[in-house]
Amino acid sequence: MALLEVENLKVEFPTRKGVLTAVDNVSFSVEQGEILGVVGESGAGKSMTGAAVIGLLEPPGRIGGGQIRLDGKRIDNLSPDEMRKVRGRHIGAIFQDPLTSLNPLFTVGKQLIETIRTHLPMPAAEARKRAIEWLAEVGIPAPDRRIDQYPHQFSGGMRQRVVIALALCAEPRLIIADEPTTALDVSVQAQIIALLKRVCRERNAAAILVTHDMGVIAETADRVAVMYAGRLAEIGPVARVLQKPSHPYTAGLMGSIPRIGPRPDRLVQIEGSMPRLTDIPKGCAFNPRCPKAIAECHHLRPELRPVADGAAACLLYEGVTQ
Amino acid sequence: MNAAPARMKVVDDRPLLSVKGLKKHFAMSKPLLNRLIEGGETQTVKAVDGLDLEIPRGQTLSLVGESGCGKSTVARLIMGLSTPSAGSILFDGADISQAPAGQPAAVRRRMQMIFQDPYASLNPRWRVRDIIAEPLRTYGLCASREEERREVDRLLEFVGLNSRDGDKFPHEFSGGQRQRISIARAISTKPEFLVCDEPTSALDVSVQAQILNLMRDMQRELGLTYLFISHDLAVVNFMSDWIGVMYLGRLVEVSPAAQLFNSPQHPYTRLLLDTIPDLGMSKRDCVPASGEVPNPINPPSGCHFHPRCALANDRCRRETPNLRAHDNGVRVSCHAVEEGRGDLPAVASAGNDHAAQAVI
Numbered sequence: 280m281a282l283l284e285v286e287n288l289k290v291e292f293p294t295r296k297g298v299l300t301a302v303d304n305v306s307f308s309v310e311q312g313e314i315l316g317v318v319g320e321s322g323a324g325k326s327m328t329g330a331a332v333i334g335l336l337e338p339p340g341r342i343g344g345g346q347i348r349l350d351g352k353r354i355d356n357l358s359p360d361e362m363r364k365v366r367g368r369h370i371g372a373i374f375q376d377p378l379t380s381l382n383p384l385f386t387v388g389k390q391l392i393e394t395i396r397t398h399l400p401m402p403a404a405e406a407r408k409r410a411i412e413w414l415a416e417v418g419i420p421a422p423d424r425r426i427d428q429y430p431h432q433f434s435g436g437m438r439q440r441v442v443i444a445l446a447l448c449a450e451p452r453l454i455i456a457d458e459p460t461t462a463l464d465v466s467v468q469a470q471i472i473a474l475l476k477r478v479c480r481e482r483n484a485a486a487i488l489v490t491h492d493m494g495v496i497a498e499t500a501d502r503v504a505v506m507y508a509g510r511l512a513e514i515g516p517v518a519r520v521l522q523k524p525s526h527p528y529t530a531g532l533m534g535s536i537p538r539i540g541p542r543p544d545r546l547v548q549i550e551g552s553m554p555r556l557t558d559i560p561k562g563c564a565f566n567p568r569c570p571k572a573i574a575e576c577h578h579l580r581p582e583l584r585p586v587a588d589g590a591a592a593c594l595l596y597e598g599v600t601q
Numbered sequence: 602m603n604a605a606p607a608r609m610k611v612v613d614d615r616p617l618l619s620v621k622g623l624k625k626h627f628a629m630s631k632p633l634l635n636r637l638i639e640g641g642e643t644q645t646v647k648a649v650d651g652l653d654l655e656i657p658r659g660q661t662l663s664l665v666g667e668s669g670c671g672k673s674t675v676a677r678l679i680m681g682l683s684t685p686s687a688g689s690i691l692f693d694g695a696d697i698s699q700a701p702a703g704q705p706a707a708v709r710r711r712m713q714m715i716f717q718d719p720y721a722s723l724n725p726r727w728r729v730r731d732i733i734a735e736p737l738r739t740y741g742l743c744a745s746r747e748e749e750r751r752e753v754d755r756l757l758e759f760v761g762l763n764s765r766d767g768d769k770f771p772h773e774f775s776g777g778q779r780q781r782i783s784i785a786r787a788i789s790t791k792p793e794f795l796v797c798d799e800p801t802s803a804l805d806v807s808v809q810a811q812i813l814n815l816m817r818d819m820q821r822e823l824g825l826t827y828l829f830i831s832h833d834l835a836v837v838n839f840m841s842d843w844i845g846v847m848y849l850g851r852l853v854e855v856s857p858a859a860q861l862f863n864s865p866q867h868p869y870t871r872l873l874l875d876t877i878p879d880l881g882m883s884k885r886d887c888v889p890a891s892g893e894v895p896n897p898i899n900p901p902s903g904c905h906f907h908p909r910c911a912l913a914n915d916r917c918r919r920e921t922p923n924l925r926a927h928d929n930g931v932r933v934s935c936h937a938v939e940e941g942r943g944d945l946p947a948v949a950s951a952g953n954d955h956a957a958q959a960v961i
């Protein structure tokens with residue numbers, strides 16, 4: 280059994296103009312120790328998927344259908360109190376802006392110690408020792424002194440290290456990292472990504488890494504899920520999806536990313552832009568931009584089906600032909 | 602694409618833009634509490650600290666570097682949006698370094714700027730038509746309303762929008778379309794030179810590709826010269842003939858683009874190239890650099906990069922290196938490169954994040 284199973288997940292926002300579906304029928308699983316990358320353009324539903332799994336959807340957002348199971352047990356229908364225990368102990372979170380995860384009024388040590396003792400009962404002195412070990416583990420120099428400092432005394436990259444320590448100190452088996460390096464400089468980004476990878480590997484923790492940066496995914500993830508307009512377009516092993524994408528959207532996306540190397544005259548261009556939630560096209564959501572669209576794409580919605588060593592949602596793989 | 606009349610190709614090998622010794626220092630007073638404790642002196646941020654560069658006609662020079670290294674400040678100085686503390690800015694031979702924005706008109710209308718945030722740079726209460734026409738009016742470039750209307754329609758279509766879009770407001774457009782509007786506005790005065798400060802950083806990759814393609818097409822068709830600013834090296838690779846790498850207000854290396862990627866010379870350039878996540882390097886274990894970008898308020902002595910550089914020695918801590926010309930048009934400011942000991946591994950690896958470099 281996979282560590283995390285997400286089945287037909289729907290995330291909805293009721294609005295005056297009707298219910299908007301931000302995540303629409305998304306299914307995937309994450310194995311023990313695996314890093315699953317989630318990519319897609321802004322508004323594709325990446326963060327909402329992560330927030331649903333960790334039980335942090337902001338009202339009026341709500342899970343409108345489907346199931347989320349951790350170790351086979353449903354966690355999508357837990358009470359806020361029960362979910363708070365799962366969060367931290369079993370699932371850790373890292374967000375883009377380290378300041379949202381850190382309380383500016385308390386020293387980093389106090390926050391670490393409290394998190395450790397909430398989930399792993401132990402005397403305060405021992406928790407402090409653990410906290411110092413964690414700061415060292417995430418590469419904070421002189422952790423025995425830094426532990427008594429406040430978040431604002433750390434630089435951006437250092438704060439994100441503290442957040443990683445905070446997400447990991449209760450030894451969760453799944454980490455959800457939503458754009459953990461987007462606010463950081465490239466040289467610092469590389470440090471944080473390497474750290475996250477190493478810690479996951481050493482502790483056999485699994486991670487869902489949400490980012491719009493394909494380069495980060497290429498270097499970090501085992502498998503990648505590509506989202507478009509709230510739906511899963513494709514999922515599969517990273518190297519294969521990047522080199523030989525099955526879905527026309529993934530193919531366009533890969534071609535449109537500039538690369539280091541010989542300089543082409545033009546980048547591959549997908550015309551138009553992703554639709555808003557209020558006007559998702561009928562049939563395949565990608566059809567107005569798809570160079571391979573056939574007549575059926577305008578009214579039939581493709582299902583996610585096994586393709587190659589992964590899965591894709593495209594009518595071209597459903598035996599629909601012209 | 603509905604091209605503007607092709608310009609005659611005049612061979613002129615003087616650089617269109619030439620910047621020498623450019624500096625911008627900001628006086629910063631410390632927060633009150635610190636002043637009370639530590640004494641009252643003000644500090645200076647040396648946002649740009651002695652910059653030399655030239656951009657040949659019809660080519661693109663890009664500035665790269667991490668946040669706060671001074672890229673946008675250089676852009677603002679060149680556009681006259683900020684006055685240099687020292688140095689000269691020659692545009693086609695005319696020194697505009699002390700001239701305010703828009704002055705002298707005969708020179709300034711030949712240079713325009715595109716900003717990162719296409720929303721903030723467009724007046725939300727104006728129709729797109731008026732936004733695009735504003736520079737035409739400022740410089741009195743259209744004889745009649747009718748001519749102005751025709752010109753705006755032409756510009757809208759040139760950047761891939763519809764002439765009907767002129768009657769809408771900015772909020773009715775997506776980020777990519779808004780950036781097309783800013784481009785139409787920027788090229789309305791038929792400038793020869795565009796300063797583009799992170800023009801695609803706020804856009805999604807598929808939309809970024811559309812805008813970058815448009816900018817390359819425009820350069821080919823209109824013979825434009827670009828100063829392009831980005832922190833994304835892959836974007837810079839696609840756009841540039843020349844690349845200048847900045848670190849804390851100074852240029853550490855200026856090279857032909859291919860040269861910079863194939864054989865980066867400065868230890869900081871090498872660090873940047875080693876640390877960017879790249880699609881080609883699937884599941885690589887990169888060796889991250891230690892340390893963070895230091896604070897520009899109190900930059901390290903000598904070579905600003907020395908605390909992060911494995912090749913640093915006493916001379917580096919004492920003496921500021923200058924840009925020196927090497928073969929193939931490469932200019933580097935590094936004592937180790939100058940002394941011929943620049944080939945050693947340049948980056949101190951980051952303590953326990955260290956992992957062997959393995960490319961799968």
Ligand SMILES: Nc1ncnc2c1ncn2[C@@H]1O[C@H](COP(=O)(O)OP(=O)(O)OP(=O)(O)O)[C@@H](O)[C@H]1O
Pocket residue numbers: 627628629646647648666667668669670671672673674675832897
């Ligand atoms: N008006 C100002 N007053 C004081 N300091 C300033 C001012 N403008 C810029 N600076 C400082 O000058 C330095 C360079 O800033 P600049 O905006 O040019 O950086 P940048 O390279 O464009 O960074 P980014 O990649 O984040 O856009 C920074 O340390 C910044 O804080």
Ligand SMILES: Nc1ncnc2c1ncn2[C@@H]1O[C@H](COP(=O)(O)OP(=O)(O)O)[C@@H](O)[C@H]1O
Pocket residue numbers: 292299301319320321322323324325326327328338339340556
């Ligand atoms: N409070 C809300 N009300 C209505 N729509 C929302 C709300 N929050 C998010 N959305 C929509 O949900 C969609 C998915 O958002 P998100 O998961 O944040 O995208 P991503 O992380 O992929 O950029 C977007 O179209 C967004 O506009």
Ligand code: SF4
Pocket residue numbers: 526527528563564565566567569570571572573576581592593594595
């Ligand atoms: S279903 Fe049709 S429109 Fe959608 S991706 Fe496949 S071919 Fe393109």
Ligand code: SF4
Pocket residue numbers: 867868869904905906907908910911912913914917922934935936937938
């Ligand atoms: S070798 Fe010296 S001069 Fe060169 S980058 Fe390193 S510290 Fe600077």
Ligand SMILES: [Mg+2]
Pocket residue numbers: 325326327
């Ligand atoms: Mg998001």
Ligand SMILES: [Mg+2]
Pocket residue numbers: 672673674
């Ligand atoms: Mg800037």
